[in-house]
Amino acid sequence: MDTERRLPRYSAEIRDRAVRMVLDHENDYGSRRAAISSIAEKIGCTSETLRRWVKTSERNGAAATTGGDANARLKALERENRELRQANEILRKASAYFAQAELDRRFKP
Structure with missing residues (x-):
């Protein structure tokens, strides 16, 4: 078994930008799920991954996305x-x- 830790595939900047895109353009889509699916497709990650990023960002509060x-x-x-x-x-x-x-x-x- 490989016990090596995997490095994150996406940088923190990409994650923050994707989360901001979801939160900013959520009203342009029929639902948050539709926004996440569309944006995840554009940045090349799965919608589940982006959903977790958004959820984590909301849990951590606005400071995570606004700096x-x-x-x-x-x-x-x-x-x-x-x-x-x-x-x-x-x-x-x-x-x-x-x-x-x-x-x-x-x-x-």
């Missing part, structure tokens, strides 16, 4: 969200402080 750019954007948005929450908290406290000061001023003789 690091989406991760960087997500981190930037999370940072901005955190800063806005801090600013809102400061404004809420300042508002409460000035409202209390206004009430105190009204009742002093």
Whole structure:
């Protein structure tokens, strides 16, 4: 028996491109299965192989097909969200402080 590991026949770029093609053009076909069959035929792999690539990509999330750019954007948005929450908290406290000061001023003789 041959215990040697087989090397992948398709590069990661080809896999990513094929998955993107399926996801982008899925609406042009009657079903996802039709899209996978058509695109698999064009790139020269079996439809089952491409179906597994798509399934794996969906399981791994959008980061698998969009690259690091989406991760960087997500981190930037999370940072901005955190800063806005801090600013809102400061404004809420300042508002409460000035409202209390206004009430105190009204009742002093």
